[in-house]
Amino acid sequence: MPTARAATPAPTTARTAPPTLKDAVSAAPSGALAQYQIMRRNGAVVVFEPAKIAVAMMKAFLAVHGTQGAASASVREVVDELTQNVVRALMRSRPGGGTFHIEDVQDQVELGLMRGGHHEVARAYVLYRERRAQERAQQAATASAAAPATVLHVLEKGERVALDLPALKALFDQACANLGTDVSSAPILDETLRNLYDGVPVDEVYKAAILAARTLIEKDPDYTYVTARLLLHTIAKEVLGETLSLSQLGERYPEHFAQCIRTGVQNELLDERLQQYDLARLGAALKPERDLQFDYLGLQTLYDRYFLHVKKSRIEMPQSFFMRVAMGLALNEIDREARAIEFYEVLSSFDFMSSTPTLFNSGTLRSQLSSCYLTTVPDDLDGIYESIKENALLSKFAGGLGNDWTRVRALGSHIKGTNGESQGVVPFLKVVNDTAVAVNQGGKRKGAVCTYLETWHLDIEEFLELRKNTGDDRRRTHDMNTANWIPDLFMRRVMEKGSWTLFSPSDVPDLHDRFGADFERAYVAYEERAARGEIQPSKTLPAIDLWRKMLSMLFETGHPWITFKDACNVRSPQQHVGVVHSSNLCTEITLNTSDTETAVCNLGSVNLLQHLKDGSVDHEKLKRTVATAMRMLDNVIDINYYAVKKARDSNLRHRPVGLGLMGFQDALYALHIPYASEQAVEFADRSMEAICYHAYWASTELAAERGKYSSFKGSLWDKGVLPIDSIQLLEQARGGYVEVDRTSTLDWDALRAKIAKDGMRNSNCVAIAPTATISNIIGVDASIEPCFGNLSVKSNLSGEFTVINQYLVRDLKRLGLWDDVMVMDLKHFDGSLRPIDRVPQDIKQLYATAFEIEPQWLVEAAARRQKWIDQAQSLNIYMAGASGKKLDDTYKLAWLRGLKTTYYLRTTSATHAEKSTVHSGNLNAVSSSAPAGGGVSALDAAAAQARAQMDATPATDIKFCAIDDPGCEACQ
Structure with missing residues (x-):
């Protein structure tokens, strides 16, 4: 394996033993490494030996730092850790085993060094590789002039035959068709052939082609579609049992589709009623041409996670999959075929996408289609363990969970039955944590739960520390999410620098069900009793101290999240029949829970990018899409499999759904609006108004056709109070402290009149979920998220995927700025344009990444959305250079703007955020003021060229969800 060398090589007498790997690879499943091999440049295939990676890295450190500098134990530990990271990355890229080219390994070594901040070592490594590549090219040119042409053979159906190069090139040409002049089959063919050896199985040829196309995605984002089409070719071979050209696939679809349904029913995967369709x-x-819409990440995700399989062999093609989902959702329709085609149209066009549980299970024998379940836990042993059992059952069938634990008595509280003292909430939460880990949704994705506790609970201070990595591990929950359920009275005490009293719920049982002014009256009365010594145990402390600890723990551990009880309840349409005691796993669902009702929500999201026309929202198309989507979501309620009776009773009674959106950032790019701008805030307002208006209108239309939901009478809908009107109720309950724009543009009076006439089919209609996976499927940015990095890596159970901002590349090409050096700079600067001098300021503003956007812009846009939404939104807060003041200002602003919930806080240090062009070893772009041909040293140019050849991933690596590590998408 080639090694890095400095300008002055280390003494040849130096010997360094390879470092111990801490059995990095022992973390892999038993025998996993045996599935991997290494292809050398001469075509020989050898055993994959991770220890050789450690040797190469140690030599690189020796070359730069010398024998003395690299021989320390700390360097050995660094090399050990870097080697582990490289091995993990390689295995994730081919989770089912396979062959790595030697260049793949070296690319990952280089990337590992860069990510680890060892820029001098990485630089030397890059330059050494470039020199060796040039030497090999010269040798190859000399050898090829004298050597006769060789014929490469492949193994196909057990026979050794010559590789059909014209057919292979024709396949690549088809994959590149209609993708522009910058996309060519030639580099794919060259890279594929480089990775083949004589006698290679033909299936490995197609895998090599996919990997070859992958390497080019960072050069031009359209290569992601090339890669997807090559993957489609291999999927078709698996599903249809023969090798077909891309143009031939469409002819086979109708015949295959019918066979797919029959096969699914015969193997007890699909509901036999699907065979009753025409x-x-x-x-x-079916529209086979829509298979060409997929990018690589989207199609690979569908293949790995969603397509039905029999004995690990897939039986679905993409369009068959979408139609199967649509059929499952149309089972109870009168004209099932017409409705199935209508549903198929919005799914396959990427106008709307149902949530992951719906896509997993629609049309199957056990169609658990709902996304979210919310429960409240009683204060008795039977109830506590019954709730934990419910968690297990719901998680088994792919539900994300939100648990309210506020009623469970605090540490030190009296237990009448045993005359003893309670151990509090925390020991039970440890059991909840371990249950979520143990019940992992049939291996499809990890179980996931979020626990909520109200701010007056006496265990709140210990609750805040549940995710810490220090302290008694028996009182820590490392796998479970946590959230604060904060009443407005506490926030007012913080703002006014008042005191706050903590109680055990066994002493103040009614606080759990009270909110607004009703809560304040009861709470103040309990405070007075506690001050007289009538309530023990209790504790009084400055509210600001507890608030600071909340923010400190949020910064340190990412938990507990900040959510607001009164905003969720005062604005709830269903406050006449119950109380919202918590949100869900991802903080967008706000539904009532009780001892008799487990709240359920069914999710799906509109692709906002697909609903733009002439620089604004296309209301006509959006209305059609939303009407179909709401019908699909309403159908889920009746078709759904319920693992728990309380969930079924609640869902059929109230019929809540959660229509959301994704591609908000993509829509801003299409409109050339920077995220951090008043125009973006205004667009958030207008687009959300449109989605909500059409969603509520669709629900009242469904009510006219199918009837009102049974608890409609007495709801805010029934009283003519729409979500925009309920802001006034919140302001009254708070006595002020609500500052949000309340302008509107649509005819809400007409909607009020329609609801007064026909009622509502659904108690709740709109909730913005994270869309972690379904946005990957259709190739847009998740939910309402800003772009994390213009060149980044997305990790999931399908592996690691280079994702590049196609809108940015389009603009940089227009300006003549897209080149290999720009690719290298984007990698080095974590996908950020800010430090790259030659990029114009307006482009930097438009393509600012999440940590370059001040968090108040995120809050302001969310506030404009929240005024229209009857539930909530999963709002991540990104904060560069976080400080106590910045945290305090941001979350107080969220409360003042009337937000119901927030989700993850994601921070980066000021140093990282301000990585500048003067740092040692940086590889910055050419300055816009530099003369032609100048501004970059020869070494920098060589490094740029070498890095541009990498099949590597940039330094940015974000997991938008902590439970997506890298695999779970419980939220979608």
Whole structure:
């Protein structure tokens, strides 16, 4: 394996033993490494030996730092850790085993050094590789002039045959068709052939082609579609049992679709009622050309996670999959075929996408289609363990969970039955944590739960520390999410620098069900009793001290999240029948829970990018899409499999759904609006107004057709109070402290009149979920998220994927700025344009990344959305250079703007955020003021060229969800 060398090589007498790997690879499943091999440059295939990676890295450190500098134990530990990271990355790139080219390994070594901040070592490594590449090219040119042409053979169906190069090139040409002049099959063919050896199985040829196309995605984002089409070719071979050209696939679709349904039913995967459809009619409605819409990440995710399989062999093609989902959602419709085609149209066009549980299970024998379940836990042993059992059952069938634990008595509280003292909430939460780990949704994704506790609970201070990595591990929950459920009275005490009293709920049982002015009256009365010594145990402390600890723990551990009880309840349409005691796993669902009702929500999201026209929202198209989507979501309620009776009773009674959105950032790019701008805030307002208006209108139309939901009478809907009107109720309950723009543009009076006439089909209609996976499927930015990095890596159970901002590349090409040096700079600067001098300021503003956007812009846009939404939104807060003041200002602003919930706080240090062009070893772009051909040293140019050849991933690596590590998408 090649090694890095400095300008002055280390003494040849130096010997360094390879470092111990701490059995980095022992963390892999038993025998996993045996599935991997290394292809050398001469075509020989050898055993994958991670220890050789450690040797190469140690030599690189020796070359730069010398024998003395690199021989210390700390360097050995660094090399050990870097080697582990490289091995993990390689294995994630081919989770099922396979062959790595030697260049793949070296690319990952280089990336590991860069990510680890060892820039001098990485630089030397890059330059050494470039020199060796040039030497090999010269040798190859000399050898090829004298050597006769060789014929490469492949193994196909057990026979050794010559590789059909014209057919292979034709496949690559088809994959590149209609993608522009910058996309060519030639580099794919060259890279594929470089990775082949004589006698290679033909399936490995197609895998090598996919990997070859992958390496080019960072050069031009359209190569992601090339890669997807090559993957589609291999999927078709697996599903249809023969090798077909991309143009031939469309001809086979109708016949295959009917066979797919029959196979699924025969293997007890699909509901036999699907065979009762007119399969010929549905097959004729399929649109195979839509397979070409997928990017690589989207199609690979569908293949790995969603397509049905029999004995690990897939039986679905993409359009068959979408139609199967649509059929499952149309089972109870009168004209099932017409509705299935209608549902198929919005799914396959990427106008709307149902949530992951719906995509997993629609049309199957056990169709658990709902996304979220909310429960409240009683204060008795039977109830506590029954709640934990419910968690296990709901998690088993792919539900994300939100648990309210506020009623459980605090540490030190009296237990009448045993005349003893309670151990509090925390020991039970440890059991909840371990249950979520143990019940992992059939291996499809990890179980996930979020626990909520109200701020007056006497265990709140210990609750805040549950995710710490220090302290008694028996009182820590490392895998479970936590959230604060904060009443407005506490926030007012913080603002006014008042005191706050903590109680055990066993002494103040009614506080759990009270909110607004009703809560304040009861709470103040309890405070007075506690001051007289009538309530023990209790504790009084400055409210600001507890608030600071909340923010400190949020910064340190990412938990507990900040959510607001009164905003969720005062604005709830369903306050006449119960109380919202918590949100869900991702903080967008705000539904009532009780001892008799487990709240359920069914999710799906509109692709906002697909609903723009002439620089604004296309209301006509959006209305059509939302009407179909709401019908699909309403159908889920009746078709759904319920693992718990309380969930079924609640869902059929109230019929809540959660229509959300994704691609908000993509829409801003399309409109050329920077995220951090008043125009973006205004667009958030207008687009959310449109989605909510059409969603509520669709629900009242469904009510006219199917009837009102049974608890409609007495709701805010029934009283003519729409979500925009309920802001006034919140302001009254708080006595002020609500500052949000309340302008509107649509005819809300007409909607009020329609609801007064026909009622509502659904108690709740809108909630913005994270869309962690379904946005990957359709190739847009998740939910309402800003772009994390213009060149980044997304990790999930399918592996690691280079994702590059296609809008940015389009603009940089227009300006003549897209080149290999720009690619290198984006990698070095974590996907940020800010430090790259030659990029114009307006482009930097438009393509500012999440940590370059001040968090108040996120809050302001969310506030404009929240005024229209009857539930809530999963709002991540990104903060560069976080400080106590910045945290305090941001979360107080969220409360003042009337937000119901917030989600993760994601921070980066000021040093990281301000990584500048003067740092040692940086590889900055050419300054816009530099003369042609100048501004970059020869060494920098060589490094740029070498790094541009990498099949590597940039330094940015974000997991938008902590439970996505890298695999779970419980929220979608």
